[in-house]
Amino acid sequence: TTNREAYRPVYHHTPLWGWMNDPNGMFYKDGVWNLYYQFNPYGSIWGNMTWGHATSRDLVHWQYEGTPIEPDDLGTIFSGSAIVDSSNTAGFGKNAIVAMYTSAAESQTQSLAYSNDGGKTFTKYSGNPTLTAKEPDFRDPKMIWNEATKEWNLVMATGQKMNFYSSKDLKNWKYESSFGEGYGCHKGVWECPDLMQMSNGKWVLICNINPGGPYGGSATQYFVGQWDGHQFTCESKPEVTKWMDYGKDHYATVTFSNAPDGRHVALPWMSNWQYAAVVPTLQYRSGNGIPRDLGIFTDEGEEYLSVKPSPEIMKAFNKKASSLGDACMIEVSGLRRNATIELSNGKGERVVMRYDAAEKSFSVDRMKSGKTDFSEVFPAVTSAPTHGKASRVLIFIDKCSVEVFDGDGKFALTNLVFPTKPYDKLSVKGGKAKIWKLK
Numbered sequence: 386t387t388n389r390e391a392y393r394p395v396y397h398h399t400p401l402w403g404w405m406n407d408p409n410g411m412f413y414k415d416g417v418w419n420l421y422y423q424f425n426p427y428g429s430i431w432g433n434m435t436w437g438h439a440t441s442r443d444l445v446h447w448q449y450e451g452t453p454i455e456p457d458d459l460g461t462i463f464s465g466s467a468i469v470d471s472s473n474t475a476g477f478g479k480n481a482i483v484a485m486y487t488s489a490a491e492s493q494t495q496s497l498a499y500s501n502d503g504g505k506t507f508t509k510y511s512g513n514p515t516l517t518a519k520e521p522d523f524r525d526p527k528m529i530w531n532e533a534t535k536e537w538n539l540v541m542a543t544g545q546k547m548n549f550y551s552s553k554d555l556k557n558w559k560y561e562s563s564f565g566e567g568y569g570c571h572k573g574v575w576e577c578p579d580l581m582q583m584s585n586g587k588w589v590l591i592c593n594i595n596p597g598g599p600y601g602g603s604a605t606q607y608f609v610g611q612w613d614g615h616q617f618t619c620e621s622k623p624e625v626t627k628w629m630d631y632g633k634d635h636y637a638t639v640t641f642s643n644a645p646d647g648r649h650v651a652l653p654w655m656s657n658w659q660y661a662a663v664v665p666t667l668q669y670r671s672g673n674g675i676p677r678d679l680g681i682f683t684d685e686g687e688e689y690l691s692v693k694p695s696p697e698i699m700k701a702f703n704k705k706a707s708s709l710g711d712a713c714m715i716e717v718s719g720l721r722r723n724a725t726i727e728l729s730n731g732k733g734e735r736v737v738m739r740y741d742a743a744e745k746s747f748s749v750d751r752m753k754s755g756k757t758d759f760s761e762v763f764p765a766v767t768s769a770p771t772h773g774k775a776s777r778v779l780i781f782i783d784k785c786s787v788e789v790f791d792g793d794g795k796f797a798l799t800n801l802v803f804p805t806k807p808y809d810k811l812s813v814k815g816g817k818a819k820i821w822k823l824k
């Protein structure tokens with residue numbers, strides 16, 4: 386069946402079959418990146434939510450590991466997080482992997498499960514559910530260890546705000562505060578939070594939102610500020626909205642817990658709720674974007690997240706190629722003021738990228754990229770602010786996706802495309818291109 390899957394990516398994670406949405410419970414331990422995900426094993430549309438599991442040692446090759454958390458009498462298994470409990474704070478065992486997920490039934494409650502074999506199999510906690518609320522939308526628990534307060538913190542997507550909790554044992558949670566009223570974009574439901582401290586001490590609160598994205602549907606906004614273990618304070622004016630990615634296919638993005646060297650490695654679901662259920666793939670629907678390392682930079686007094694392809698991905702592209710392939714990376718340097726980069730095939734299908742130095746923007750036009758008529762809102766031109774001058778971009782192509790990253794991490798655009806034949810022609814005006822393929 387795989388040779389019939391013209392659009393199955395080569396170096397992106399996809400489920401072998403069935404439906405996938407959000408990445409869940411991601412953690413790193415002993416050289417292994419563990420990815421769980423919202424999985425429907427019974428069909429390639431949303432339903433029967435279960436945690437699928439895949440592992441990788443290099444963030445390029447992924448191995449399917451089964452469905453360690455399946456629906457039970459409390460509900461189906463919605464999104465959540467996992468941590469490595471190295472000092473056994475919960476009493477489930479030293480180095481137990483503790484996952485918290487949303488049990489979705491008439492109401493949404495939070496449940497725990499633990500693993501004593503490094504995340505392969507999980508046992509559900511007998512005291513479930515551990516956390517309930519009055520709000521109908523109360524989900525996607527994200528747990529983090531707070532080194533300053535020596536406590537666990539928890540962020541819950543709660544309607545159009547984020548609720549914060551603290552705990553010593555991961556089982557009993559104390560409500561601390563909530564954040565969101567009046568801040569950022571409120572054109573949709575807030576989902577899939579994350580909270581992390583950056584290298585300069587600042588805290589970033591990630592808040593996925595659907596709909597309300599800059600080009601419609603699902604997207605990832607974030608807030609930069611302070612977190613003292615009790616309260617999140619945003620340092621921007623309430624009306625400021627910051628987006629992590631300006632493409633149309635970047636959602637439910639959260640980071641791996643326990644990543645090495647203090648890294649913040651984020652992984653998006655590479656689709657959009659506007660059309661995720663009708664994209665033209667066969668045996669499965671949706672993959673992840675490439676993993677990306679997050680950092681922080683300042684532009685005109687505001688702090689922003691920098692987004693760079695993870696070093697593991699960069700390392701994998703170590704062979705020069707002489708022509709475009711359907712799974713390659715294009716590096717364009719020396720970008721001039723009105724540079725254009727165009728991918729096309731003999732059928733007249735194309736993706737046109739434009740750098741506009743005067744506007745300080747970089748855009749990706751997929752209006753005529755191939756199959757687009759499965760959804761009215763799929764054809765689109767997405768555009769990112771470049772935060773100053775852009776001089777180098779990295780463009781990752783993998784069968785059905787084009788992901789653009791600024792060389793300095795100042796902007797990113799993640800977009801799906803469905804050409805009826807692979808793009809085999811690259812035309813660059815106002816820059817110098819090198820094509821890289823996988824080793």
Ligand code: FRU
Nearest residue numbers: 407423463464524576577637
């Ligand atoms: C986000 C989301 C989450 C929820 C999950 C259900 O895409 O709606 O809020 O937990 O998907 O599959």
